[in-house]
Amino acid sequence: MIAYIEPYFLDNDADAASVTGQSFDGVSESLHIQGEILCGGAAADIAGKDFGGMNCVKPLAVVRPVGPEDIAGAVRAALRSDKLTVAARGNGHSINGQAMAEGGLVLDMRSTAENHFEVGFLPSGAFVDVSGGALWENVLKRCVSEYGLAPRSWTDYLGLTVGGTLSNAGVGGQAFRYGPQTSNVTELDVVTGNGDVVTCSEVENSELFFSVLGGLGQFGIITRARVLLQPAPDMVRWIRIVYTEFDEFTRDAEWLVSQKDESSFDYVEGFVFVNGDDPVNGWPTVPLHPDHDFDPTQLPQSSGSVLYCLELALHYRDSDSNSAVDKRVERLIGRLRFVEGLTFEVDLPYVDFLLRVKRAEEIAKVNGTWETPHPWLNLFVSKRDIGEFDRTVFKELAKNGVGGPMLVYPLLRSRWDDRTSVVLPEGEIFYIVALLRFVPTCAKTSSVEKMVAQNQEIVQWCVRKGIDFKLYLPHYKSREEWIRHFGNRWSRFVDRKTMYDPMFILSPGQKIFNRAP
Secondary structure (H helix, E strand, C coil), X not given: CHHHHHHHECCCCCCCCCCCCCCHHHHHHHCCCCCEEEECHHHHHHHCCCCCCCCCCCCCEEEECCCHHHXXXXXXXXXXXXXXXXXXXXXXXXXXXXXXXXXXXXXXXXXXXXXXEXXXXXXXEEEEEEEXXXXXXHHHHHHHHHHCEEECCCCCCCCCEHHHHHCCCCCCCCHHHHCCHHHCEEEEEEEECCCCEEXXXXXXXXXXXXXXXXXXXXXXXXXXXXXXXXXXXXXXXXXXXXXCXXXXXXXXXXXXXXCCHHHCXXXXXXXXXXXXXXXXXXXXXXXXXXXXXXXXXXXXXXXXXEEEEEEEEEEECCCCCHHHHHHHHHHXXXXXXXCCCCEXXXXXXXXXXXXXXXXXXXXXXXXXXXXXXXXXXXXXXXXXXXXXXXXXXXXXXCCCCCCCCEEEEXXXXXXXXXXXXCCCCCCCEEEEEEECCCCXXXXXXXXXXXXXXXXXXXXXXXXXXXXXXXXXXCCCCCHHHHHHHHHHHHHHHHHHHHHHCCCCCECHHHCCECCCC
């Protein structure tokens, strides 16, 4: 199978453009769809850039599909052409052009956002059927306000589409308990690269189901997802505690994520920050309320250039007394080894907690940094190597900060399903690391280039030192890099591609395969 498709692997020297000089008139005649079609400048305005802001391409057209048949129609039109490709675009939050299609068709999935919303109940529990183009923040609001229910696993930022996160994994502070979002869906409707509309699950068309989950858009476009629900709490006790030593930080974080449900917090994340008063990278980023102050005199004199913060949350009901919540919190943090005097707590409604990044988005849009480039780097790093990663990356390469959050917290491999297309480091415990750089509006192009270069330096260091890592939201440019990324799962990935997208039409922006003529 691999030998058969070898000519179509993307090569550094190959022309990565999906289609050059393709006639829109010729394509439009074969697009038998009900939705809107935009081309020229209108298409470029919608799908020519993404949140990363470091790639700029011109699609042939943007299609706003009405439903799955429109999506299948676009794929079938591409199948009838020589070079046309198709990319599904959610809310445009990819970083490295993964949802772009140069000279191809981009499907604006937001037009399908309201196609599905139905809550159902089975003996195994509640679920909601939602559109692949629905934003998670809207799913949250409707589920909680109308039914008192909520999905179990979240990303930190909810302005993302359901299909977009499920095509990667969907990781957040609840993943240690429930797994990523890909572990919390039981059924999908998918349009494959063959132009077929297929319902799949663990028991029906299971190979397609597990291929699409974490499949980087390579095997199909998710048009509907059945998401598991649970009763939504009313309130959250949000807590941050500070550490000076990485080994104590990781020891406590790993202990918390390894406890049974009732013996831990409901949310566990962590981040690194600069030991200084830098308002973007340092002490001021830790307090949770304007009335809270970070008192550096509480830090031991032996503190290094960076510090660490565990971010925790405990769910509770309105009927729970404050004293009962206090006792639960005290019991959990009583055995943790954080710096006394550097604890920050607030209570807030559950929905407000989950939408906390929305407030940061609003601020970034006001000051202009939401529109500037975002050279982010996301990795999974093994427990075995996270200490060395800390010593080289956090304490040296990024010791002055990255202009945004530096997340690091543990996850459990047993909460992930190996049948999906996601690849992970070895071992039960591994860490997600996210360097979420925000570029000031006054920054020069050379500043962005330096950030990108530092990201590349970190990845190259990991490869050179034999660090057990995987890029999350991966972006590579050569066949060799993709083979290294997938490791012994590469042949399975290729076999799935030839089965569900044999002409290599879908998601050309991932730069894994070339379009087959």
